Amino acid sequence: MKAVVTGGAGFIGSKLVNRLVSEGVEVLVIDNLSTGSLSNLEGEGWRLFKGDICDPLPNIEHDVLFHLAAPVSVAESLANPDKYYHQIADGTENVLRWSERMGAKSVVLASTAAIYGDTIDLPIEEERSSMAMSPYAAAKLLAESMVDCSEIRTRTILRFFNVYGEGQGATGGYASVIPIFRKLWEAGKPLTVRGNGEQTRDFIWVEDIVDALIKASLRGREDSQTYNVGSGEETSVNQIVEAFGGEVHYIPSIPEPMRSLACIKKIKKELDWSPSMSVESWIETIR
Numbered sequence: 001m002k003a004v005v006t007g008g009a010g011f012i013g014s015k016l017v018n019r020l021v022s023e024g025v026e027v028l029v030i031d032n033l034s035t036g037s038l039s040n041l042e043g044e045g046w047r048l049f050k051g052d053i054c055d056p057l058p059n060i061e062h063d064v065l066f067h068l069a070a071p072v073s074v075a076e077s078l079a080n081p082d083k084y085y086h087q088i089a090d091g092t093e094n095v096l097r098w099s100e101r102m103g104a105k106s107v108v109l110a111s112t113a114a115i116y117g118d119t120i121d122l123p124i125e126e127e128r129s130s131m132a133m134s135p136y137a138a139a140k141l142l143a144e145s146m147v148d149c150s151e152i153r154t155r156t157i158l159r160f161f162n163v164y165g166e167g168q169g170a171t172g173g174y175a176s177v178i179p180i181f182r183k184l185w186e187a188g189k190p191l192t193v194r195g196n197g198e199q200t201r202d203f204i205w206v207e208d209i210v211d212a213l214i215k216a217s218l219r220g221r222e223d224s225q226t227y228n229v230g231s232g233e234e235t236s237v238n239q240i241v242e243a244f245g246g247e248v249h250y251i252p253s254i255p256e257p258m259r260s261l262a263c264i265k266k267i268k269k270e271l272d273w274s275p276s277m278s279v280e281s282w283i284e285t286i287r
Contacts, residue, residue, distance in 0.1 A: 002026045002062040006053050006095060007069030009036030009151035011168050016066060016210050021045040036133065040167065045179045053091040054251045064217045065099040068091065068110040080157055081135035088139035093274045096150050106154040108216045109147045111140050113161045113260065125264035126226050148224045156216040161230035161262050163205030164279060177237065182286065185244045196252030202262045203228035203279035215271045230262025243283040
């Protein structure tokens with residue numbers, strides 16, 4: 001099998017590339033290296049096209065397109081929406097048209113639970129109406145629509161919840177709570193919590209994300225399907241703090257969804273996928 005991974009030098013993309021290569025798949029990595037790094041990639045069997053997904057792409061035939069390349073900061077998207085609509089929406093359209101010409105039979109899009117917005121009706125099912133609260137989420141919805149309408153035979157959209165795992169960055173606009181807390185804990189500093197810490201998220205291990213990506217690419221049906229990829233467990237920030245241990249410092253809250261929880265019945269049934277690691281168990285492995 002020949003696969004393309006856009007954003008293949010990033011946090012999730014590199015984990016996917018390393019897994020594919022270990023299983024004998026030939027991989028073309030497309031990445032502009034603005035946030036990714038070649039040091040994340042292991043082994044042989046992959047090659048790099050350094051470039052932007054909005055630009056002309058090389059004439060390389062492939063079977064599967066894993067489309068992960070995208071800026072992912074909600075805050076940055078509010079400040080610079082044009083960047084997000086261009087790189088996510090325009091970039092997705094360019095990659096899809098190119099992949100169609102190159103003969104791809106399957107495409108998997110990395111989307112986001114951010115498209116659901118703030119809701120108290122949990123767990124969140126895939127049929128839930130979207131309520132994009134940022135240009136990032138709105139651009140991802142556009143990308144989903146483009147995949148739905150693509151001429152590629154098997155089209156799969158995976159809506160990731162809160163991803164964590166080894167190698168995740170703790171600085172910049174893309175940082176999330178787990179690597180930030182880890183960095184503070186390793187430095188012996190207080191863990192800084194906004195609000196009362198009772199806000200919850202559905203944390204999903206990056207290796208489980210990789211499993212879902214690969215299973216989605218192999219499902220074979222000639223249709224378009226959307227799946228939530230989460231743990232199916234609701235974990236509060238205070239529970240994460242307790243798992244790390246140490247001192248905690250509470251600061252004023254900011255506007256944000258208070259709860260998040262994925263319904264994962266569909267992906268369990270149709271892709272035979274289940275999460276294998278809880279966030280609290282993973283924290284125990286790095287302590």
